[in-house]
Amino acid sequence: MNTTEYLSIIENIKREINAAEYRAALHVNADMLLLYYDIGCVINEHKTWGSKFIDNLAADIRLSFPKSKGYSVRNLKYMAKFAETYPEREFVQQVVAQIPWGHNIVILDKVNNLEERKWYIKNSAQNGWSRNVLVHQIESSLYQRQVLAEKVSNFENRLPSPQSELAAQTMKDPYVFDFITFKEDMLERDVEQALVRDVTRLLLELGTGFAFLGNQYHLNVGGDDFY
Incomplete structure (x- = not known):
């Protein structure tokens, strides 16, 4: 064999x-x-x-x-x-x-607009959201930020259609990182560490197409090291 x-x-x-x-x-x-x-x-x-x-x-x-x-x-x-x-x-x-009955109850309770309901149903099914994730996405106004908000980018000038439209659709305006406790004198390193600590919620906020591969990536530019 x-x-x-x-x-x-x-x-x-x-x-x-x-x-x-x-x-x-x-x-x-x-x-x-x-x-x-x-x-x-x-x-x-x-x-x-x-x-x-x-x-x-x-x-x-x-x-x-x-x-x-x-x-x-x-x-x-x-x-x-x-x-x-x-x-x-x-x-x-x-x-x-x-989507399951429990997900439908969440949408019935928290979403009033039919188009918005359809959007959350479609994305719950496509992305396999749990009920808790669905609640988080609704309460953070994902539909408003992903679909309704005017997105500021140069994709239309830099990318051919339909790639420019697809890239714009992947953007949210704004991103919500309210799971991090920000301080006025917070350093970039502190923000990075806070994001890594809450990596699951960070990836949920970034949405489809993102994965956590590591929190540092080495770049050598002109003989100088950057991370």
Whole structure:
């Protein structure tokens, strides 16, 4: 048996298993979100029955499905808000179902604009944000800084389109490093050390396309050393 070939086969199989498990998880998540959406629609159709309807519904679901979680009064109210916020079921299936229910609750609670909601949904799915990261990005106004703010750069003059547009889209204005306690007489070295201490939050703020390779890089320019 060729050891190199065998190891390659094993790696390929493991990748296939991971991919299949991920697709299965996405499918389960989508089914659950559509179920929550349908329940929310039913609740909204019977608003005239008052708040007791939701209380009774939660109690009856708990009796029929004692091992099932997610059907508390609070969660049923979120389902109603979910269905009211997104009136098109197809939109829920194709866009909103990309992220978990907990992420959707965060966006429902903290974001009011539909375009902004869509942006956070898309970026949560693409970047694999956890719920805590999503909360941090919303509370630091990432959408406003990434999408709405006027970005000052010379990319349009220095880079051909569409590279100039892509480069501009990667910029935020301004960057928020409020996790560092700044002092008036702070030296560059102190700022660097503070950023390295909080490297995870720094990389979240910098966004896609950045990785921490080291905090010093040696450059020799004209015989002089710079770091």
